[in-house]
Amino acid sequence: MYDLVIRGGSIYDGTGGPARSGDVAIKDGLIAAIGKVGSTEGRQTIEADGAIVTPGFVDLHSHYDGQFLWDDKIDPSFSHGITTSIAGNCGVGVAPVSDEYQSKLIDFMTGVEEIPEIVLEVGLDWSWRSFPEYLDKLAERKYTMDVGVHLPHAPVRLLVMGERALKHEAATADDIIAMSAIVRDAMAAGAQGFSTGRVVEHRSSDGNYLPGTFALEDEVLALAKALGEGGRGVFQVAPRGELGNTFNTDGSDGREARTKEHRLMEKIATVSGRPLNYGVLEVFTDEADAGIMIGQSDQAIARGVGVYPMVSPRAANLMYTLEGYHLFMARPSYLEVARMPLAERVHALRDPVRKRAILSESDVTSPVGVRDHGVLLKYISANNEQSFILSSPMDIEPGPERRLGALAAAAGKSADEYLYDHLTAGDGTNVNLNIVANYFHGNLESTRKFMMNPNTIIGLGDGGAHLKLICDAAHTTCQIAYWTRDRSRGERIPLEFMVEKLAAAPARHHGLTDRGVLAVGKRADINVIDYERLTLKRSRIVHDLPTGAGRCLQPSQGYLATVVAGVPTRLNDEDTLARPGRLLRSTAFTPELVR
Ligand SMILES: [Zn+2]
Secondary structure, three states: OEEEEEEEEEEOOOOOOOOEEEEEEEEOOEEEEEEOOOOOOEEEEEEOOOOEEEEOEEEOOEOOOOHHHHOOOOOOHHHHOEEEEEEOHHHOOOOOOOOOOHHHHHHHHHHHHOOOHHHHHHHOOOOOOOHHHHHHHHHOOOEOOEEEEOEEHHHHHHHHHOHHHHOOOOOOHHHHHHHHHHHHHHHHHOOOEEEEEOOOOOEOOOOOEOOOOOOOHHHHHHHHHHHHHOOEOEEEEEOOOOOOOOOOOOOOOHHHHHHHHHHHHHHHHHHHOOOEEEEOOOOOOOOOHHHHHHHHHHHHHHOOOOEEEEEOOOOEEEEEEOOOOOOOOOOHHHHOOOOOOHHHHHHHHOOHHHHHHHHHOOOOOOOOOOOOOHHHHHHHHHOOOOOEEOOOOOOOOOOHHHEHHHHHHHHOOOHHHHHHHHHOOOOOOOEEEEEEEOOOOOOOHHHHHHHHOOOOEEOOOOEOOOOOOOOHHHHHHHHHHHHHHHOOOOOOOOHHHHHHHHHHHHHHHOOOOOOOOOOOOOEOOEEEEOOOOOEEOOOEEEOOOHHHOOEEEOOEEOEEEEEEOOEEEEEOOEEOOOOOEOEOOOOEOOOOOOO
16 A cells, blocks of 8 residues: 555656656655556545656755744745755855854845845844754754755854954965864765855855855865765855856956866866866856856866756846835835835825826935845846836746837836836736846847756755845746746757756756655655646745745746655645655765766
């Protein structure tokens, strides 16, 4: 007798092969049989007739380090078929920590990942100090999915070097010995790997660079070596130039700096003997950059050096709405009504007198409630006409006719007025967005090519971060609904290929050998999806964080079931309240490609 039988689906097992129809039987959290299963052999049944059955999705790039401590649902990822989520990326996180520097770690998370300070202050009780103690805290908790965490560089550097880390001084030999010891201990305790952030655009909320941004090669390679000694985990890098700014302290810039960065990553992979993944986006400052970086990785991999580019399946969007950030948020007449509940505020904003006032005003310099967002506001305003006016459901690849400037001109209005009317229409939840990467040519053709490369990993969802600006954790749904089914502006991607990219490929990269494919003996992490009906709905700000703070969620529709370790966590798009997910500690594995 099986615990659960998923009956009559079209099975995409994650190996990249074509679908076959059949049943999937589950016992004790594992897949026990695939094929034809007798109708009386399951204690519980999920009818999958007409649906597709895939492995649960494995997301290697999230920032739930704080959320793992106060939340067990792990949305937005939970609503999008993700059954394993790895946080602690980009060099930021919440452990290790000393008594002195707790608020600094919050500054890093707030500045780099745009998680409101107040949320982290209320949500974290700092009942841990070392990274192993932090993992033990997570091990006491239960989730909708398995969760793992990297040891992040910035907290390690701050703990060992104190103020010198904040001044970006070079690490001494003693510092390196102390940091290496922390890496060894964290890996032995089950960290998923080590992450470092070298992106100069990533700043803490006080404007300072992140500790580790300018770490020299001797430090980085020593930590890579310490990681490698344990024979487990991967090395994750947010490299210099990922967001376009390639400025290096050694004076190199542009192509030269990026090539150096790739060389450094090759050395890390070689010294550690571990797989490395790094983020790469098609930036607006250099059209060719992403292709060159990915090409260098292809060459490295061909030589047996495991440097894997992580690419995003869609454009990097900043989403503006009345409930989050928007062009008018610092205008005096807007600030008068800014604190009203949304419905009331929308009503007040439609008053023609107020509208005329807001449209004629300039931003106040330090408005209440929009502290620290001067830079963002300048960006919003500079790119206003180029932003896209979105219709529902979300258009992933909007054409030039959806740009605010074009729509306003056609309507005979100013761009500001057109936007104002758009944001204040309906129930006030309309959005416009700025695309900040992966849209150099105004389409996603290069994104498609990057995804089709067998060496890339698809990720960069940043779940748990950028709460009011970005909701890319929904990208897994987009990968299936948009890329394999809906795209009309160019070629689509075969579904069987995409399923492999969503589950098997990232699991393989991280040595998660027990999951990622549907096969007898593997973990029963499974999605049952109504393929025809799968939809990514429009983003919305939902006020459900500790303190009632808002965050952007992009709901989905069409997940008939998500199963984790044999237990349905989601049925017909609803949370079953089951929490079979646990902390995932790393285990030793031999990378496939690194010699
Ligand atoms: Zn990140």
